[in-house]
Amino acid sequence: MHPDQRDQQAAFQFKGGNLTITTLELMTADCAKIEQELSRQTQKAPAFFRQTPVLLSFDQLEELPVALEMIVDVCKRNGLIPIAVRCGQEAIKKSAWALGLGWFPPLTERRLKEVAKDKGCIQRLPTRFVRGTVRSGQQIYASCADLVILGAVNEGAEVIADGNVQIWGALRGRAIAGAQGDTDAKVLCQQLRAELVSIAGVFQTFDACEWPENSDLPVELRLEDQSLVIV
């Protein structure tokens, strides 16, 4: 290889990707209990606990305070390597960072509501209106507002709102409502022929057989218990 060429080569590449990781879902903050349970499990399956990286999740945990440093020590003593925490509590997040651990936002619906409140998106700006057909390749976003399309949304088009999305025509493309996490957001359309609908991050793709039969009544999609329902 020519030396100039070597200089031009990047030192590294950032790559996104999914990988499966063991999560330790904590039901208690009591270190003694955790230690007891862990050592019992270690004896059952020692191979599993040999230097296994784990994510400490505090999603299910209501009680505070949490002595994160002690929990991390307990894990290490039992062969686990905590790499990050997942929690909504600000205090745990701070101590995780102090310990050099990563932080992930929690998964619960409660947390999604908190995010929506944080961004002030409950207080809506005036509705954005779009006249005419939204065509393949076009993307329309209504920030902190409802979005009304006076026409159809064609295949390959994408309409996004932090509030509700209302389509006075056929929805053939993608509609995303509650883009900042508002779980009360809805998607309304005259005819559902969508590729994808998402509300507050919960999305569903559609095959032709999943569309409701042709009818004169408009279709409403909303979120119920973390899943999309078609009304």
Added chain:
Amino acid sequence: MARVVVVTSGKGGVGKTTSCASIGTALAMQGHRTVLIDFDVGLRNLDLVMGCERRVVYDLINVTTGEAKLSQALIKDKRLDGLFMLPASQTRDKDALTYEGVGEVIETLKEEFDFIICDSPAGIERGAVMAMYYADEAIVVTNPEVSSVRDSDRIIGLLDSKTRKAEEGESVRSHLLITRYDPERVEHADMMSVQDIEEILAIPVVGVIPESPAVLRASNQGVPVVHDSDSDAGQAYSDTVARFLGEELPMRFTELERKGLFSRMFGGRR
């Protein structure tokens, strides 16, 4: 006032060049001074369909770069007065065109002609955007199949945003031309119907050209199919141009012809 019309589609092979040749020819037949510009630089075809490939000396790029005068590059049609074409360069690529150069050529042509028909290359890149940029009107060519319809939808979106008209806050008047239509296959639900396509693309239909052996025959002979007034496709193109000029005509060749007892007994195609 000259009208600049782009014939475009997004998808390749749907019949842009064929349609361009027949529409231009039909306009000239009606006495309108018409010029066809081939924007498909590097994949020059319009001259073949028009049957004037042996007379190409200079091309659009020679004119925009000042190597040739417009009058030297324009090729007069051998059959009709008032019909000219400006060929594309076969040896250059699409980046050789500039907006300024094309704009100047079109402004000059506007003084002499009633209609300037721009034959767009396929795709949504620079070449296609260049062909549509100066258009007042568009004829969007679509085949009755989902991928072609989706690409046309994308192109109509670009016509609404990437043209000079759109930049000035106006809109390009778009017409839908459906080609290679086969009513029998529509009946069997193998093909999208005119209504289906019109509903999705939401622009008015200016014509429906039936699938016809006359089209390929005409292209290979270098005679636009509209000259073949006995053929269904030729008649459909004549109708299309009449509608484009404002006449109201019913669509033909969109319904399945019920075969009579005799044709069923004595052969004929199924």
